[in-house]
Amino acid sequence: MLIQLENITKNYQVGTVTVTALQGIRMDIDHNEYVAIMGPSGSGKSTLMNILGCLDTPSSGSYLLNNNRISDLDDDRLAEIRNREIGFVFQTFNLLPRANALQNVELPLIYRGLPAAKRRTQARDALASVGLADRMDHKPNELSGGQRQRVAIARALVNNPSIILADEPTGNLDSRTGDEIMEIFEGLHEAGNTIILVTHEEYIAEHTDRIVRLRDGLIERDEAANGGH
DSSP, X not given: OOEEEXXXXXXXXXXXXXXXXXXXXXXXXXXXXXXXXXXXXTSSHHHHHHHHTTSSOOSEEEEEETTEEGGGOOHHHHHHHHHHHEEEEETTOOOOXXXXXXXXXHHHHHHHXXXXXXXXXXXXXXXXXXXXXXXXXXOGGGSOHHXXXXXXXXXXXXTOOSEEEEESTTTTSOHHHHHXXXXXXXHHHHTTOEEEEEOSOHHHHTTSSEEEEEETTEEEEXXXXXXXX
């Protein structure tokens, strides 16, 4: 099992008030699953995404990722796991504006300390895999929204992570471009990648195999997607 969440809770302190974002989430995700996490605003899906991505820690409960107990790890080891095991794709792309596509994709490899020649080769391969072999020298402002998201996907892929976590990856794109991005995810899943997608769009979730629906910090339903393969 790739991911095992056992009784995960998350509370935030807002002034004198304690806000409960997650109240006892249990969920397993296996290698090569393609999962959508859905729910209305305030349902806890962003909090869950941040915990899965090791960007945040639960208030209680246990998170095993590839048999690593996340709560036992120090900050350095957590940063290493984030960089090596998890590829992030965000709605806002999160690209460095002054860096070209190749340099943006190289970033996670710089953190890993890979030599320059190896970094460039891996970054080129990742960009080619999302159809951007001819756009490597372009900066984000010279690319369309769909191309920017492809750069972000290439950056997420470049470390060959265990999981790709995508947070509203089509949220800033028109529906045709969104469909193209979903086709890329489809191909990545078929190539053996585990993909977890947060979305509020039913038609996006239908691309996946499994939909986990949250409400008020709890799993309301965990079901096969109609469009699942």
